Amino acid sequence: MKKPPMKLPMIRMNNSTRALRMRLIQLALVALVVGGFTPPGGALSGPGAIVQDPLPDGVTLQQVDGGPDFYGRFSPTLPGSNTFFPLGVWFESVLTSADVDQDRSAGLNMYVQLTEDSDPGLIRAQGLHALPSSTSPAASGYLLSDEVDMWAGAGSNIWTGHGQGEGEICTPPGSGCGFTVQEALSAKLPSRALKYANYGKGVTFQIKNPEAARFVNTYQDVVSADNYWFTDPYICSWVEGGAVFAAGRDLTDAECRTAAHYGWTVDRVRSLVQPQGSKPVWAFVEVGHPFSEQDSLTITAPQIRAAVWSSIIHGARGIVYFNHNFGGPCVSQHVLREDCGAAVRPTVTAVNQQITGLAPVLNSPSVRGLVTASGGGVDLSVKAHDGHFYVLAASTSAGRQQISFSVACGSPLTAQVLDENRAIPISANSFTDTFEDSNSVHIYQLNGGNTCGLGLE
Missing domain, CATH: 3.20.20.80 (Glycosidases)
Structure with a gap:
């Protein structure tokens, strides 16, 4: 004979309890973003949603040549x-x-x-x-x-x-x-x-x-x-x-x-x-x-x-x-x-x-106008995929140079340098890295922040 399902006691929440729960959810979401996770789509809906920066003029998505199909x-x-x-x-x-x-x-x-x-x-x-x-x-x-x-x-x-x-x-x-x-x-x-x-x-x-x-x-x-x-x-x-x-x-x-x-x-x-x-x-x-x-x-x-x-x-x-x-x-x-x-x-x-x-x-779209570089010569491309921006940067100058990258929106927290076992903090939408010579290439995954309302998946 099967036992009837156990009834769990109902927890009644007053306003202060509800506020505490919402605050814990928000803190958890911030922790996830700082840890490099951005939910699919770049934003959450409902309470605790990541606030999206407005998309600046001149920032556009461009599909890959020929299209994805x-x-x-x-x-x-x-x-x-x-x-x-x-x-x-x-x-x-x-x-x-x-x-x-x-x-x-x-x-x-x-x-x-x-x-x-x-x-x-x-x-x-x-x-x-x-x-x-x-x-x-x-x-x-x-x-x-x-x-x-x-x-x-x-x-x-x-x-x-x-x-x-x-x-x-x-x-x-x-x-x-x-x-x-x-x-x-x-x-x-x-x-x-x-x-x-x-x-x-x-x-x-x-x-x-x-x-x-x-x-x-x-x-x-x-x-x-x-x-x-x-x-x-x-x-x-x-x-x-x-x-x-x-x-x-x-x-x-x-x-x-x-x-x-x-x-x-x-x-x-x-x-x-x-x-x-x-x-x-x-x-x-x-x-x-x-x-x-x-x-x-x-x-x-x-x-x-x-x-x-x-x-x-x-x-x-x-x-x-x-x-x-x-x-x-x-x-x-x-x-x-x-x-x-x-x-x-x-x-x-x-x-x-x-x-x-x-x-x-x-194979994902490029984001035109999102990232600019100063301090020397680099070619760069920005890609958008799975809630992240990626910056592909290659030196065009023979000597050692410090390059500063400015991100137009999104307020990312870190730039993870892929396959180099290091990350660079981003402050005020800007970060700086070293390119040793004309063969230097760095690929960055921007973590945290938001995706400027682009709804990336």
Whole structure:
């Protein structure tokens, strides 16, 4: 026989008891906010609600390029989840599951172009993604072409079918047929498939804006351009980097070889996209010694990290690593797998792990006008996710500098410096941090306070 439920005595509260209870609730809420927890939505309703600062003029939310559901428009395609941020390797071979395991352990989740003997089915079975240039039932999309702006030029003349180094490319000889090439290659791929193309110095430096924009907007769904600012022996010349940053003179190495210029390359491509922000732009970053010339350079681990984050801060929605050494002391086609990459692999792995952990943040809207910096040179981007603001900041100056950040609203209490085991107090909506050199990058999660009524989730 079941016992009847026990009746609990009713506690009658007078006005002073009710006031005490409300005060305890408020104190508990403050303790949660100080501890770095902000309830979903950035505010609570009812008694004890967090007071929201008014949203200042000029502070706006901007959605990521292509929108959060971009990849869902295509088939086959990449994952549309906000936990996926494309981190690819260029022109690898995948012959065994051990190859995939090794690349996955470096934080990679995608292959862009594959050797002919690679097995895309093996990649898919292992949970990674492939964008080959030839059709496969295991593809997650396709590479349309690489640097066609350079080897075929801008134009709609007849394409002979030849590629770079195979003979005359266009008819008449010396003319441009890159538009024809893209149309022909696109016609060979499934119509609804995600298509990606990478361009080169034609789009970024050499051809006129209308022609560059036609390449960027017409033939593929996702686009990038590769400028290797840390290693290219020609990019500092007066006709390339110097034409952009020095009114037509050669750049010095100090002026030229900076991570901030990888962000400029992303900006350049994004500036050509029409309608603005309508498709994702990815970034290329080298991980070794990609040129064979005697005066070419090898990228360092800190430079790789800085180049990747500069690209993301400037709006890149994916990263592709150029994984080949064509010169230097250790020639390799598999830098991140072989001993040639021993000095950079730990950093690439750590960067990829950090990006993957922050993928929901990076795939969330940017908050324009919320944070400003003073005291030196930094590029920054502010993201909004799950009741928090995140500040991504990268130095643009060679020397050590103290940067002060001012937050327009929200009254945050601390800036947690992610993956650095430290936090900075915020006073009067301002905090200061040190950037040691031009490769310095800090990522801050702003804790406490409120979300300016933006209703972030």
